[in-house]
Amino acid sequence: MNPLHNLNHQQRPLDVICLGRAGVDLYARESDSSFTEVTGFDKYVGGSPANIAVALAKLGAKPGFIGCVSDDGLGRFVCHYMRTQGIDLAGMKTIFGGARTSLAITEMRADQPEVVIYRNNAADIALQPGDIDVDYIASARILLVSGTALCGSPSREATLLAMEYARQNNTLVVLDMDYRAYSWESPEAPTIYYNLAARHSHIIIGNREEFDVLEYLDTPAADDEAVKARYLQNPTEVVIMKDGAKGSTTYTHDLIFRQGVFPAEVQKPFGAGDAFAGSLMYALLNNYSLQDAVAMGSAAAALNVSGRTCTESMPTFDELISFMAKNEYNPKPVG
DSSP: OOGGGGSOOOOOSEEEEEESOOEEEEEEEEETOOTTTOOOEEEEEEOHHHHHHHHHHHHTOOEEEEEEEESSHHHHHHHHHHHHTTOEEEEEEEEOSSOBOOEEEEEEOSSOOOEEEEOTTBGGGGOOGGGOOHHHHHTEEEEEEEGGGGSSTTHHHHHHHHHHHHHHTTOEEEEEOOOOGGGOSSSHHHHHHHHHHHTTOSEEEEEHHHHHHHTTTSOOOOSHHHHHHHHOOTTOOEEEEEOGGGOEEEEOSSOEEEEOOOOOOOSOSSSHHHHHHHHHHHHHHTTBOHHHHHHHHHHHHHHHHTSSSSSTTOOOHHHHHHHHHHTTOOOOBOO
């Protein structure tokens, strides 16, 4: 089963447009050291939608991006790097004034590293509805929406408008919930807007905590059938619930299946979800079954947490397939 088969997905200039934040990550140079001991940091592009766009580009897809960065050195660095990766930035806007490109500074630990986030007056939240070009949305087969883009206005309204344009132009919508508690003003707000976005999404991806957020104002879905009944409403065809080291469970109208994790020497706990989403979409775009696509996402996640950064540790297609073969899994395109 591949949800793209149910859509009119004729050839389009772009495979996936990722919408949301693109920022800068500063990674500690020393492993297993606290901030008080670290002597320096290395600079990379970060932010979940940007990471996903890089993942797609490294696999060989044609990604685009919608977002905002500040008119400064960090914003220019982000745009320069993304262009070198082959990401189309026709939807990227540079803004002036006090808003700033997001910055994350992190320890390098396999388990529970401290991460300091600077998102006061974040540039990505300044995305306006007027910045959303219906023709740009129509140029892609998939629109990937990051849930963090819903955490404030005007980005919230711009994101919902992009999803409506996707519906009008038969562009499949993937919602990666990307929940960050510090971005929201109350526990109720993400529940309201995530549920609104979920009702306009063909594929919903999240971890157990994120589905708990969706269910904050309602009775939790207690078992597999309850999950299907709650979330598999038109147009939603696929729900993927990740659960850390336990792997993931995928729900469709016709089947439920579980996928375990691939072995990894973990360097850091972040980046896995972005690698998963990018590889999943790449696989679906290239006619792999949903089961193989989820497995490819899981393998990419293992490879990413084995590396020292998010973007630079996204695998190429050959690296991904080779790693899976070593683990006795050989995905094959259908047809």
